[in-house]
Amino acid sequence: MLKFLCFAVLVAAANAIACTPEFCQMVRCAAVDATSCKGVVKANGGMCGCCDACITELAEGDKCMSILFLGVPQTVQCADGLFCDPKTSTCKSSISKRDLTPCATKLAAVNARLAAQPMLLGLEKPHCEDDGTYKGMQFAGSQAYCVTSNGTMIDGYMVNRWETGDDMNCQCAREQYAYMKTGLIGKMFYCDKNGNYASIGCSGSVCYCQDKMGKQVGTSTVGIWEKDSMNC
Known part of the structure; x- marks a missing residue:
């Protein structure tokens, strides 16, 4: 009850202040x-x-x-x-x-x-790591997207905000972006649309189950031509 009364007082105070164009004409400074x-x-x-x-x-x-x-x-x-x-x-x-x-x-x-401006709407706070760099996932309105540690948006990795769950980390998108910046070729990345590592990854012609950080799960492997038969 006390919390409700406090909330009601705050709402009343906010609504009581009507800063119309004519308001200042009635004020003697x-x-x-x-x-x-x-x-x-x-x-x-x-x-x-x-x-x-x-x-x-x-x-x-x-x-x-x-x-x-x-x-x-x-x-x-x-x-x-x-x-x-x-x-x-x-x-x-x-x-x-x-x-x-x-x-x-x-x-x-x-x-x-x-x-x-406490009543300002639509201003999104960035999500930061403990060291002050950007977390992989950021929000913009109804969308969630991947960024590098300095906040550069990574193209191709954006999902609806309500689809992120608790595990969107963009690790695969980040490592793929960093690798491409080196100018090297040959390494393949298997990322989900949310930027996490997909459940199946491959190294050369060998494929295996992996977690969202890209670490192999278990010891079973198949040839890349059998990748679609894996149940990870």
């Missing part, structure tokens, strides 16, 4: 004294962008929960070089070796934008 403002004076930073506002800057580690509230005019913001981390509700620096990697850099930018 008070002057903001830059000398007494313990922060920065933000032009049109008040309710609905009608008036200037004194914005307090938060340091790294400071709580920034209010930034995430829907429909609440902001009187605080994380200082330059920081963003409000929605996981910890604290201002966090994005300047580190990990966070300078492509995926982590984009994720920080998306989080900062969502913190500034």
Whole structure:
């Protein structure tokens, strides 16, 4: 019951703020004294962008929960070089070796934008590895697709979002892409449409069962001309 009431209050607060074109005509702005403002004076930073506002800057580690509230005019913001981390509700620096990697850099930018515009729809967060590089599978609307570790899209590997399950890793697509970049020829890759290794793989004229990472399963093998008879 308490959770429902809190949710209802948030919804009511968001709906109560109607920033119509005529709204600012009814607002009388008070002057903001830059000398007494313990922060920065933000032009049109008040309710609905009608008036200037004194914005307090938060340091790294400071709580920034209010930034995430829907429909609440902001009187605080994380200082330059920081963003409000929605996981910890604290201002966090994005300047580190990990966070300078492509995926982590984009994720920080998306989080900062969502913190500034919580009701923004359609902005997709990238999926990153622990080291800040891109995971093999990424989303765009209703589609899931494969990318390299630096975020380059790999053509030919895209499926519906609801078809990914929990095992789409794009490992085969990635290794095939990397091999083709070397200019070498001769190695064959057997990938599913989602970029994973197919259940049957071949090396030269010998075929075998394999897992989604391309590792051989069991010891049974057949000639490549018998590949279609395998039950993996």
